[in-house]
Amino acid sequence: MSGTLINANMVDAIALPRVVWLRPNLIGLAFPLMKLLPARFIIRKALESGELTPGGLIAETTSGTFGLALAMVARLGGHRLTLVSDPAIDAPLKRRLEDLGATVHIVEKAGASGGYQTARLQVLERVLEENPGSFCPRQYDNPNNPGSYAPCAELLAHATGGIDCLIGTVGSGGSVCGTSSYLRLLFPELQVIGVDAHRSVIFGQSDAGSGRLLRGLGNSLMPPNVDHTAFDLVHWVGAAEAFRATRELHQRHAIFCGPTSGAAFLVADWWARNNPDALGAVIFPDEGYRYQDTIYDDAWLEEKNARLDVLPDGPVEWDRPHDGDDPWAFYRWGRRSFDEVMGAEAGRLEPVA
Known part of the structure:
Protein backbone atom coordinates (compact mmCIF):
# COMPACT_ATOMS: atom_id res chain seq x y z
CA MET A 1 0.00 0.00 0.00
CA PHE A 31 -15.94 3.66 1.61
CA PRO A 32 -17.05 7.27 1.23
CA LEU A 33 -17.43 6.44 -2.49
CA MET A 34 -16.09 3.04 -3.57
CA LYS A 35 -16.45 3.70 -7.31
CA LEU A 36 -13.64 6.25 -7.11
CA LEU A 37 -11.14 3.37 -7.18
CA PRO A 38 -12.18 2.01 -10.59
CA ALA A 39 -13.00 5.44 -12.05
CA ARG A 40 -9.58 6.82 -11.15
CA PHE A 41 -7.73 3.70 -12.30
CA ILE A 42 -9.62 3.29 -15.59
CA ILE A 43 -9.10 6.93 -16.58
CA ARG A 44 -5.43 6.80 -15.60
CA LYS A 45 -4.87 3.68 -17.70
CA ALA A 46 -6.75 5.18 -20.66
CA LEU A 47 -4.55 8.28 -20.57
CA GLU A 48 -1.40 6.15 -20.39
CA SER A 49 -2.49 4.03 -23.39
CA GLY A 50 -3.68 6.97 -25.47
CA GLU A 51 -7.30 5.78 -25.56
CA LEU A 52 -8.18 9.04 -23.84
CA THR A 53 -6.45 12.29 -24.75
CA PRO A 54 -5.99 15.18 -22.31
CA GLY A 55 -9.24 17.12 -22.20
CA GLY A 56 -11.04 14.47 -24.25
CA LEU A 57 -14.67 13.46 -23.82
CA ILE A 58 -15.60 10.61 -21.45
CA ALA A 59 -19.01 8.97 -21.97
CA GLU A 60 -20.62 6.21 -19.90
CA THR A 61 -23.97 4.71 -18.93
CA THR A 62 -24.77 4.75 -15.21
CA SER A 63 -27.57 5.58 -12.79
CA GLY A 64 -25.49 5.49 -9.64
CA THR A 65 -22.23 6.20 -7.92
CA PHE A 66 -19.92 5.25 -10.81
CA GLY A 67 -21.27 8.34 -12.55
CA LEU A 68 -20.49 10.50 -9.53
CA ALA A 69 -16.99 9.06 -9.32
CA LEU A 70 -16.41 9.74 -13.03
CA ALA A 71 -17.74 13.28 -12.61
CA MET A 72 -15.23 13.97 -9.83
CA VAL A 73 -12.33 12.43 -11.75
CA ALA A 74 -13.30 14.20 -14.98
CA ARG A 75 -13.71 17.61 -13.35
CA LEU A 76 -10.34 17.42 -11.58
CA GLY A 77 -8.67 16.06 -14.73
CA GLY A 78 -10.12 18.64 -17.10
CA HIS A 79 -12.28 16.24 -19.13
CA ARG A 80 -15.75 16.69 -20.55
CA LEU A 81 -18.22 14.03 -19.39
CA THR A 82 -21.50 12.72 -20.81
CA LEU A 83 -23.55 10.26 -18.76
CA VAL A 84 -26.55 8.25 -19.99
CA SER A 85 -29.02 7.33 -17.26
CA ASP A 86 -32.71 6.51 -16.70
CA PRO A 87 -35.56 7.70 -14.46
CA ALA A 88 -34.21 5.70 -11.52
CA ILE A 89 -31.48 8.29 -10.97
CA ASP A 90 -32.35 10.42 -7.97
CA ALA A 91 -32.72 14.17 -8.42
CA PRO A 92 -30.02 15.22 -5.90
CA LEU A 93 -27.47 12.98 -7.61
CA LYS A 94 -28.38 14.36 -11.05
CA ARG A 95 -27.99 17.93 -9.75
CA ARG A 96 -24.60 17.09 -8.27
CA LEU A 97 -23.43 15.49 -11.51
CA GLU A 98 -24.46 18.56 -13.48
CA ASP A 99 -22.85 20.87 -10.93
CA LEU A 100 -19.59 19.00 -11.57
CA GLY A 101 -19.98 19.76 -15.28
CA ALA A 102 -21.43 16.49 -16.57
CA THR A 103 -24.06 16.34 -19.29
CA VAL A 104 -26.76 13.86 -18.21
CA HIS A 105 -29.03 12.19 -20.77
CA ILE A 106 -32.14 10.52 -19.30
CA VAL A 107 -33.56 7.58 -21.27
CA GLU A 108 -37.32 7.66 -20.65
CA LYS A 109 -38.38 4.34 -22.20
CA ALA A 110 -37.06 0.89 -21.32
CA GLY A 111 -35.95 -1.54 -24.02
CA ALA A 112 -37.97 -4.59 -25.05
CA SER A 113 -35.51 -6.77 -23.12
CA GLY A 114 -32.77 -5.93 -20.65
CA GLY A 115 -34.79 -3.14 -19.06
CA TYR A 116 -33.38 0.37 -19.23
CA GLN A 117 -29.87 -1.00 -19.53
CA THR A 118 -30.30 -1.96 -23.21
CA ALA A 119 -31.90 1.39 -24.06
CA ARG A 120 -29.13 3.26 -22.26
CA LEU A 121 -26.44 1.35 -24.14
CA GLN A 122 -28.05 2.28 -27.45
CA VAL A 123 -27.96 5.98 -26.56
CA LEU A 124 -24.39 5.66 -25.32
CA GLU A 125 -23.25 4.15 -28.62
CA ARG A 126 -24.84 7.07 -30.45
CA VAL A 127 -22.99 9.56 -28.23
CA LEU A 128 -19.69 7.79 -28.91
CA GLU A 129 -20.32 7.75 -32.68
CA GLU A 130 -21.13 11.45 -32.69
CA ASN A 131 -17.92 12.29 -30.80
CA PRO A 132 -14.92 10.65 -32.53
CA GLY A 133 -12.00 10.15 -30.16
CA SER A 134 -14.21 9.93 -27.08
CA PHE A 135 -13.55 7.29 -24.43
CA CYS A 136 -16.02 4.97 -22.71
CA PRO A 137 -14.86 3.41 -19.40
CA ARG A 138 -17.28 0.45 -19.85
CA GLN A 139 -17.20 -0.54 -16.20
CA TYR A 140 -19.02 -3.82 -16.87
CA ASP A 141 -16.36 -5.36 -19.13
CA ASN A 142 -13.22 -3.26 -18.61
CA PRO A 143 -10.67 -5.47 -16.76
CA ASN A 144 -9.28 -2.33 -15.13
CA ASN A 145 -12.46 -2.22 -13.02
CA PRO A 146 -11.65 -5.35 -10.96
CA GLY A 147 -7.96 -4.60 -11.47
CA SER A 148 -8.32 -1.35 -9.53
Whole structure:
Protein backbone atom coordinates (compact mmCIF):
# COMPACT_ATOMS: atom_id res chain seq x y z
CA MET A 1 0.00 0.00 0.00
CA SER A 2 1.32 3.41 -0.92
CA GLY A 3 2.40 5.79 1.79
CA THR A 4 0.86 9.12 2.72
CA LEU A 5 -0.12 11.09 -0.36
CA ILE A 6 1.46 14.51 -0.75
CA ASN A 7 -0.71 17.24 -2.32
CA ALA A 8 -3.51 14.72 -2.88
CA ASN A 9 -6.66 15.97 -4.55
CA MET A 10 -10.09 15.05 -3.21
CA VAL A 11 -10.33 11.85 -5.25
CA ASP A 12 -6.97 10.58 -4.02
CA ALA A 13 -7.75 11.63 -0.45
CA ILE A 14 -10.96 9.60 -0.11
CA ALA A 15 -10.49 6.71 -2.58
CA LEU A 16 -9.58 4.12 0.07
CA PRO A 17 -12.01 2.91 2.76
CA ARG A 18 -11.90 3.24 6.52
CA VAL A 19 -11.37 0.01 8.47
CA VAL A 20 -14.08 -0.54 11.11
CA TRP A 21 -14.38 -3.49 13.50
CA LEU A 22 -18.02 -4.62 13.79
CA ARG A 23 -17.50 -7.80 15.81
CA PRO A 24 -14.37 -9.52 17.13
CA ASN A 25 -14.51 -11.65 13.96
CA LEU A 26 -15.88 -9.14 11.42
CA ILE A 27 -14.24 -6.12 9.85
CA GLY A 28 -15.94 -3.54 7.65
CA LEU A 29 -14.40 -1.59 4.79
CA ALA A 30 -16.44 1.63 4.78
CA PHE A 31 -15.94 3.66 1.61
CA PRO A 32 -17.05 7.27 1.23
CA LEU A 33 -17.43 6.44 -2.49
CA MET A 34 -16.09 3.04 -3.57
CA LYS A 35 -16.45 3.70 -7.31
CA LEU A 36 -13.64 6.25 -7.11
CA LEU A 37 -11.14 3.37 -7.18
CA PRO A 38 -12.18 2.01 -10.59
CA ALA A 39 -13.00 5.44 -12.05
CA ARG A 40 -9.58 6.82 -11.15
CA PHE A 41 -7.73 3.70 -12.30
CA ILE A 42 -9.62 3.29 -15.59
CA ILE A 43 -9.10 6.93 -16.58
CA ARG A 44 -5.43 6.80 -15.60
CA LYS A 45 -4.87 3.68 -17.70
CA ALA A 46 -6.75 5.18 -20.66
CA LEU A 47 -4.55 8.28 -20.57
CA GLU A 48 -1.40 6.15 -20.39
CA SER A 49 -2.49 4.03 -23.39
CA GLY A 50 -3.68 6.97 -25.47
CA GLU A 51 -7.30 5.78 -25.56
CA LEU A 52 -8.18 9.04 -23.84
CA THR A 53 -6.45 12.29 -24.75
CA PRO A 54 -5.99 15.18 -22.31
CA GLY A 55 -9.24 17.12 -22.20
CA GLY A 56 -11.04 14.47 -24.25
CA LEU A 57 -14.67 13.46 -23.82
CA ILE A 58 -15.60 10.61 -21.45
CA ALA A 59 -19.01 8.97 -21.97
CA GLU A 60 -20.62 6.21 -19.90
CA THR A 61 -23.97 4.71 -18.93
CA THR A 62 -24.77 4.75 -15.21
CA SER A 63 -27.57 5.58 -12.79
CA GLY A 64 -25.49 5.49 -9.64
CA THR A 65 -22.23 6.20 -7.92
CA PHE A 66 -19.92 5.25 -10.81
CA GLY A 67 -21.27 8.34 -12.55
CA LEU A 68 -20.49 10.50 -9.53
CA ALA A 69 -16.99 9.06 -9.32
CA LEU A 70 -16.41 9.74 -13.03
CA ALA A 71 -17.74 13.28 -12.61
CA MET A 72 -15.23 13.97 -9.83
CA VAL A 73 -12.33 12.43 -11.75
CA ALA A 74 -13.30 14.20 -14.98
CA ARG A 75 -13.71 17.61 -13.35
CA LEU A 76 -10.34 17.42 -11.58
CA GLY A 77 -8.67 16.06 -14.73
CA GLY A 78 -10.12 18.64 -17.10
CA HIS A 79 -12.28 16.24 -19.13
CA ARG A 80 -15.75 16.69 -20.55
CA LEU A 81 -18.22 14.03 -19.39
CA THR A 82 -21.50 12.72 -20.81
CA LEU A 83 -23.55 10.26 -18.76
CA VAL A 84 -26.55 8.25 -19.99
CA SER A 85 -29.02 7.33 -17.26
CA ASP A 86 -32.71 6.51 -16.70
CA PRO A 87 -35.56 7.70 -14.46
CA ALA A 88 -34.21 5.70 -11.52
CA ILE A 89 -31.48 8.29 -10.97
CA ASP A 90 -32.35 10.42 -7.97
CA ALA A 91 -32.72 14.17 -8.42
CA PRO A 92 -30.02 15.22 -5.90
CA LEU A 93 -27.47 12.98 -7.61
CA LYS A 94 -28.38 14.36 -11.05
CA ARG A 95 -27.99 17.93 -9.75
CA ARG A 96 -24.60 17.09 -8.27
CA LEU A 97 -23.43 15.49 -11.51
CA GLU A 98 -24.46 18.56 -13.48
CA ASP A 99 -22.85 20.87 -10.93
CA LEU A 100 -19.59 19.00 -11.57
CA GLY A 101 -19.98 19.76 -15.28
CA ALA A 102 -21.43 16.49 -16.57
CA THR A 103 -24.06 16.34 -19.29
CA VAL A 104 -26.76 13.86 -18.21
CA HIS A 105 -29.03 12.19 -20.77
CA ILE A 106 -32.14 10.52 -19.30
CA VAL A 107 -33.56 7.58 -21.27
CA GLU A 108 -37.32 7.66 -20.65
CA LYS A 109 -38.38 4.34 -22.20
CA ALA A 110 -37.06 0.89 -21.32
CA GLY A 111 -35.95 -1.54 -24.02
CA ALA A 112 -37.97 -4.59 -25.05
CA SER A 113 -35.51 -6.77 -23.12
CA GLY A 114 -32.77 -5.93 -20.65
CA GLY A 115 -34.79 -3.14 -19.06
CA TYR A 116 -33.38 0.37 -19.23
CA GLN A 117 -29.87 -1.00 -19.53
CA THR A 118 -30.30 -1.96 -23.21
CA ALA A 119 -31.90 1.39 -24.06
CA ARG A 120 -29.13 3.26 -22.26
CA LEU A 121 -26.44 1.35 -24.14
CA GLN A 122 -28.05 2.28 -27.45
CA VAL A 123 -27.96 5.98 -26.56
CA LEU A 124 -24.39 5.66 -25.32
CA GLU A 125 -23.25 4.15 -28.62
CA ARG A 126 -24.84 7.07 -30.45
CA VAL A 127 -22.99 9.56 -28.23
CA LEU A 128 -19.69 7.79 -28.91
CA GLU A 129 -20.32 7.75 -32.68
CA GLU A 130 -21.13 11.45 -32.69
CA ASN A 131 -17.92 12.29 -30.80
CA PRO A 132 -14.92 10.65 -32.53
CA GLY A 133 -12.00 10.15 -30.16
CA SER A 134 -14.21 9.93 -27.08
CA PHE A 135 -13.55 7.29 -24.43
CA CYS A 136 -16.02 4.97 -22.71
CA PRO A 137 -14.86 3.41 -19.40
CA ARG A 138 -17.28 0.45 -19.85
CA GLN A 139 -17.20 -0.54 -16.20
CA TYR A 140 -19.02 -3.82 -16.87
CA ASP A 141 -16.36 -5.36 -19.13
CA ASN A 142 -13.22 -3.26 -18.61
CA PRO A 143 -10.67 -5.47 -16.76
CA ASN A 144 -9.28 -2.33 -15.13
CA ASN A 145 -12.46 -2.22 -13.02
CA PRO A 146 -11.65 -5.35 -10.96
CA GLY A 147 -7.96 -4.60 -11.47
CA SER A 148 -8.32 -1.35 -9.53
CA TYR A 149 -9.00 -3.07 -6.20
CA ALA A 150 -5.45 -4.15 -5.39
CA PRO A 151 -5.07 -1.31 -2.82
CA CYS A 152 -8.26 -2.50 -1.11
CA ALA A 153 -6.92 -6.05 -0.80
CA GLU A 154 -3.59 -4.75 0.46
CA LEU A 155 -5.31 -2.63 3.09
CA LEU A 156 -7.33 -5.63 4.29
CA ALA A 157 -4.30 -7.91 4.45
CA HIS A 158 -2.33 -5.28 6.38
CA ALA A 159 -5.20 -4.66 8.84
CA THR A 160 -5.96 -8.32 9.58
CA GLY A 161 -2.85 -10.36 8.81
CA GLY A 162 -5.17 -13.05 7.47
CA ILE A 163 -8.79 -13.31 6.44
CA ASP A 164 -11.17 -16.25 6.00
CA CYS A 165 -14.17 -14.73 4.19
CA LEU A 166 -14.97 -11.72 2.00
CA ILE A 167 -18.60 -10.58 1.67
CA GLY A 168 -19.86 -7.99 -0.78
CA THR A 169 -22.61 -7.01 -3.19
CA VAL A 170 -22.29 -7.76 -6.90
CA GLY A 171 -23.28 -5.33 -9.64
CA SER A 172 -20.57 -4.65 -12.21
CA GLY A 173 -18.32 -7.47 -10.99
CA GLY A 174 -15.55 -5.10 -9.92
CA SER A 175 -15.20 -4.87 -6.15
CA VAL A 176 -15.73 -8.43 -4.91
CA CYS A 177 -14.17 -10.19 -7.90
CA GLY A 178 -11.22 -7.82 -7.98
CA THR A 179 -10.52 -7.71 -4.25
CA SER A 180 -10.87 -11.48 -3.84
CA SER A 181 -8.57 -12.24 -6.78
CA TYR A 182 -5.77 -10.33 -5.05
CA LEU A 183 -6.56 -11.69 -1.59
CA ARG A 184 -6.45 -15.27 -2.82
CA LEU A 185 -2.84 -14.76 -3.88
CA LEU A 186 -2.17 -14.49 -0.13
CA PHE A 187 -5.02 -16.60 1.27
CA PRO A 188 -5.94 -19.31 -1.28
CA GLU A 189 -8.67 -20.80 0.92
CA LEU A 190 -10.52 -17.48 1.21
CA GLN A 191 -14.30 -17.97 1.08
CA VAL A 192 -16.18 -15.42 -1.04
CA ILE A 193 -19.87 -14.61 -0.61
CA GLY A 194 -21.70 -12.58 -3.23
CA VAL A 195 -24.87 -10.63 -2.41
CA ASP A 196 -27.38 -10.02 -5.19
CA ALA A 197 -30.86 -8.53 -5.53
CA HIS A 198 -33.94 -10.44 -6.58
CA ARG A 199 -34.80 -10.11 -10.29
CA SER A 200 -31.15 -9.74 -11.19
CA VAL A 201 -29.75 -12.03 -13.87
CA ILE A 202 -26.22 -12.24 -12.44
CA PHE A 203 -26.73 -15.48 -10.53
CA GLY A 204 -29.55 -17.07 -12.46
CA GLN A 205 -32.77 -15.23 -11.76
CA SER A 206 -34.74 -13.50 -14.51
CA ASP A 207 -35.37 -9.78 -14.64
CA ALA A 208 -39.08 -10.34 -15.38
CA GLY A 209 -41.10 -7.60 -13.75
CA SER A 210 -37.88 -5.71 -13.13
CA GLY A 211 -37.87 -2.21 -11.72
CA ARG A 212 -36.05 -3.27 -8.58
CA LEU A 213 -36.64 -1.10 -5.53
CA LEU A 214 -33.25 -2.20 -4.18
CA ARG A 215 -30.68 -0.48 -6.40
CA GLY A 216 -26.89 -0.44 -6.55
CA LEU A 217 -26.49 -4.21 -6.85
CA GLY A 218 -27.72 -6.71 -9.38
CA ASN A 219 -28.15 -6.23 -13.12
CA SER A 220 -30.60 -6.81 -15.96
CA LEU A 221 -27.77 -7.87 -18.31
CA MET A 222 -24.80 -10.10 -17.56
CA PRO A 223 -21.62 -8.11 -16.78
CA PRO A 224 -18.55 -9.82 -18.33
CA ASN A 225 -16.47 -8.65 -15.35
CA VAL A 226 -18.36 -11.01 -13.02
CA ASP A 227 -16.15 -14.06 -12.43
CA HIS A 228 -18.67 -16.61 -11.20
CA THR A 229 -15.91 -19.05 -10.26
CA ALA A 230 -14.86 -16.66 -7.48
CA PHE A 231 -17.99 -17.31 -5.39
CA ASP A 232 -18.55 -20.00 -2.78
CA LEU A 233 -22.00 -18.79 -1.72
CA VAL A 234 -24.57 -16.44 -3.25
CA HIS A 235 -27.28 -14.63 -1.28
CA TRP A 236 -30.36 -12.89 -2.68
CA VAL A 237 -31.69 -10.13 -0.42
CA GLY A 238 -35.07 -8.38 -0.64
CA ALA A 239 -35.45 -4.61 -0.56
CA ALA A 240 -37.20 -4.43 2.83
CA GLU A 241 -34.55 -6.64 4.44
CA ALA A 242 -31.72 -4.59 2.95
CA PHE A 243 -33.31 -1.32 4.08
CA ARG A 244 -33.85 -2.59 7.65
CA ALA A 245 -30.25 -3.81 7.77
CA THR A 246 -29.05 -0.41 6.50
CA ARG A 247 -30.82 1.28 9.39
CA GLU A 248 -29.46 -1.27 11.89
CA LEU A 249 -25.93 -0.71 10.60
CA HIS A 250 -26.39 2.96 11.44
CA GLN A 251 -28.16 2.38 14.76
CA ARG A 252 -25.78 -0.30 16.04
CA HIS A 253 -22.45 0.90 14.64
CA ALA A 254 -23.03 4.57 13.67
CA ILE A 255 -22.04 3.66 10.10
CA PHE A 256 -24.13 5.82 7.76
CA CYS A 257 -24.34 3.99 4.45
CA GLY A 258 -26.62 3.20 1.54
CA PRO A 259 -28.70 0.07 0.85
CA THR A 260 -25.94 -1.89 -0.89
CA SER A 261 -24.03 -1.68 2.36
CA GLY A 262 -27.15 -2.77 4.26
CA ALA A 263 -27.58 -5.84 2.05
CA ALA A 264 -23.93 -6.76 2.55
CA PHE A 265 -24.14 -6.17 6.31
CA LEU A 266 -27.20 -8.41 6.64
CA VAL A 267 -25.29 -11.34 5.13
CA ALA A 268 -21.96 -10.56 6.83
CA ASP A 269 -23.49 -10.30 10.30
CA TRP A 270 -25.25 -13.66 9.77
CA TRP A 271 -21.98 -15.22 8.59
CA ALA A 272 -20.04 -13.84 11.59
CA ARG A 273 -22.60 -15.17 14.08
CA ASN A 274 -22.33 -18.63 12.53
CA ASN A 275 -18.52 -18.66 12.20
CA PRO A 276 -17.22 -17.33 15.53
CA ASP A 277 -13.74 -18.79 15.05
CA ALA A 278 -13.16 -17.31 11.59
CA LEU A 279 -12.47 -13.73 10.45
CA GLY A 280 -14.60 -12.05 7.81
CA ALA A 281 -14.58 -8.73 5.98
CA VAL A 282 -17.51 -6.93 4.40
CA ILE A 283 -17.48 -4.13 1.81
CA PHE A 284 -19.63 -1.02 2.38
CA PRO A 285 -19.64 0.85 -0.96
CA ASP A 286 -20.90 4.36 -0.18
CA GLU A 287 -22.27 6.74 2.42
CA GLY A 288 -25.95 7.32 3.14
CA TYR A 289 -26.51 10.98 2.30
CA ARG A 290 -28.38 10.22 -0.95
CA TYR A 291 -30.92 8.15 1.02
CA GLN A 292 -31.93 10.49 3.84
CA ASP A 293 -35.36 11.12 2.29
CA THR A 294 -35.94 7.47 1.35
CA ILE A 295 -34.39 4.61 3.31
CA TYR A 296 -33.85 6.76 6.41
CA ASP A 297 -37.45 8.03 6.26
CA ASP A 298 -40.07 5.75 7.85
CA ALA A 299 -42.87 7.42 5.88
CA TRP A 300 -41.17 6.59 2.58
CA LEU A 301 -40.64 2.99 3.67
CA GLU A 302 -44.32 2.72 4.55
CA GLU A 303 -45.33 4.21 1.20
CA LYS A 304 -43.19 1.64 -0.64
CA ASN A 305 -44.42 -1.22 1.55
CA ALA A 306 -40.79 -1.81 2.48
CA ARG A 307 -40.69 -1.23 6.22
CA LEU A 308 -39.58 -4.02 8.55
CA ASP A 309 -39.30 -3.73 12.32
CA VAL A 310 -37.28 -6.92 12.81
CA LEU A 311 -34.86 -8.72 10.53
CA PRO A 312 -35.23 -12.44 9.84
CA ASP A 313 -32.87 -14.69 11.81
CA GLY A 314 -31.29 -16.08 8.67
CA PRO A 315 -31.77 -17.00 5.03
CA VAL A 316 -33.55 -19.94 3.42
CA GLU A 317 -31.24 -22.32 1.56
CA TRP A 318 -32.18 -23.03 -2.04
CA ASP A 319 -31.22 -26.17 -3.95
CA ARG A 320 -30.96 -24.17 -7.19
CA PRO A 321 -31.07 -20.50 -8.27
CA HIS A 322 -34.61 -19.52 -9.26
CA ASP A 323 -37.20 -16.76 -9.03
CA GLY A 324 -38.40 -17.75 -5.57
CA ASP A 325 -40.58 -15.85 -3.13
CA ASP A 326 -38.21 -16.09 -0.15
CA PRO A 327 -37.09 -12.53 0.69
CA TRP A 328 -33.64 -13.72 1.80
CA ALA A 329 -32.15 -16.91 0.38
CA PHE A 330 -28.77 -18.43 -0.39
CA TYR A 331 -27.26 -21.07 -2.65
CA ARG A 332 -23.97 -22.96 -2.48
CA TRP A 333 -22.46 -21.78 -5.78
CA GLY A 334 -19.23 -23.72 -5.19
CA ARG A 335 -16.81 -21.67 -7.34
CA ARG A 336 -18.43 -22.94 -10.52
CA SER A 337 -18.97 -21.12 -13.79
CA PHE A 338 -22.41 -19.82 -14.69
CA ASP A 339 -22.76 -22.52 -17.35
CA GLU A 340 -21.91 -25.25 -14.85
CA VAL A 341 -24.59 -24.09 -12.44
CA MET A 342 -27.33 -23.06 -14.84
CA GLY A 343 -26.80 -25.48 -17.73
CA ALA A 344 -28.95 -24.79 -20.78
CA GLU A 345 -30.40 -21.63 -19.22
CA ALA A 346 -26.99 -19.92 -19.38
CA GLY A 347 -27.09 -19.35 -23.12
CA ARG A 348 -30.28 -17.28 -22.87
CA LEU A 349 -28.67 -14.36 -21.06
CA GLU A 350 -27.41 -11.42 -23.05
CA PRO A 351 -24.08 -9.96 -21.88
CA VAL A 352 -23.57 -6.25 -21.38
CA ALA A 353 -21.87 -4.92 -24.50
